[in-house]
Amino acid sequence: MRHDKAALILDLARRLAASSEGLSLDDMARDLAVSRRTAERMRDAVLMMFPAVEEVSDPPHKRWRIRGGLSAFEQAPTASELVELAKAASGLRLSGEPGRAAALEGLERKIKSAMRSTTLNRLAPDLEALVRAETIAVQAGPRPTADEAELTPIRHAVLAERPLGFVYSRPGAPSRRRIVTPCGLMFGRANYLVAADRDSGRIQTFRLDRMSAITVEEGTARPPEGFDLQAFASRSFGIYQDEVEHVELLITPEGADEARAWRWHPTQTFEDQPDGSVRVRFTASGMRELAWHLFTWGHQVRILAPDRLKTAMAEALDAAKAALG
Structure with a gap:
């Protein structure tokens, strides 16, 4: 079997192990950018190589997944993958987001601690060389802020579908208490909460650095039906949302x-x-x-x-x- 085909089959196995619901043939073809017939052949190869694959009935489709994960050998990251993770964490820290940087740094430590010492020792020289050879240029612009004290209640409110309360301060305007339906977060040159007005349902954005006294309120607050955060973010050239x-x-x-x-x-x-x-x-x-x-x-x-x-x-x-x- 050619190396590139073996790599694709291992990639598919990792995707099946990472999916709780399993993947259909159409999912496999889309994710791997191959034809459905090729996806069928790759699935059959995975079935032969990984006995833990199980079929999940999801009429009118069938799905496949690997329960229990893969072995450390099959999951060992490459040097370039670890470097990209380290660069992403470094970029967040340099841009003024220590909370998000710490989350990625913690993930990096967990990945390394799960690796065999022989594998880590083999990768160490390449990691050190790549880290020295690559850096991130910090561009002038707003310094976004998002620490864990802000993100934790917002994420909790989003997951629990509960209202979010906070004091919002804008230059030239008096501070006021707001209670909104949280829809998600947008990270960029500045970080924003995307939320719906509880009365009108109008979607608004609020800069995190202007929010204080953030609390999760009692009750239920679900985003408007059909709301898509990515589609909302893609409407605008930047962050500001107005007439299209x-x-x-x-x-x-x-x-x-x-x-x-x-x-x-x-x-x-x-x-x-x-x-x-x-x-x-x-x-x-x-x-x-x-x-x-x-x-x-x-x-x-x-x-x-x-x-x-x-x-x-x-x-x-x-x-x-x-x-x-």
């Missing part, structure tokens, strides 16, 4: 290659122009954040639509000029 607009930008030939390699938005499309420029189109909210970002493109970008983005850019330019005195 159809955005169209023209990037000059000098910036076209960089624009094609840039991730503007999940809905983005590109249209090459005869002169070498490229039109970028996507649908999003958050025109103010988009205008801020477009500053970095200088003369290489022209706003074609919408008018609200043009207005946001003009206002940002006026503010910049005023700052110069």
Whole structure:
């Protein structure tokens, strides 16, 4: 059996051991990016190699899973996997999130403590070399905060489907007590609670660094039916959520290659122009954040639509000029 096929089969076994519900053939084909027929052959190979595989009836489908996990040999992480975990923890700590960093560092210790000493000793030189050779560049911007004292009650309220209470403070406005239906958390340049107003059901965002006296309240608070946190986050160019607009930008030939390699938005499309420029189109909210970002493109970008983005850019330019005195 070729090495790449063996690696795929071992990867499938790990996925089956990691799933409590089991995977269907369609799940296997999707997760491994193979055809259904190939997924069938890989499943049969796993059945021969791992006797602990069990079939789960889930009409009209069948699912398979491995109960009891895999052996330490089959689960040993690679040096690159451990380095990526260490880098993720380091990145969080450098960006000012010690609580989340500590969670990943704890996971790293658990993984290493479960490894055989011979395996860990073999990986140690590669780990040390890779850690020295790779680092994370910290970019200027807001310093997000999220310590365990904030995250614990929020996560508890989300899991228990209970209301969340807190005092919210905004610059230029009096602090006020809020009780909301928590829907989830968004982490980024700033960290936000996503929550629904208990009366109107309107989805709002609240910066964690402006929240205090966080408590889990009595009662039941379920997110609106059909709410999808990832879909909500993907609506906006950044974090701010407002009216959704159809955005169209023209990037000059000098910036076209960089624009094609840039991730503007999940809905983005590109249209090459005869002169070498490229039109970028996507649908999003958050025109103010988009205008801020477009500053970095200088003369290489022209706003074609919408008018609200043009207005946001003009206002940002006026503010910049005023700052110069």
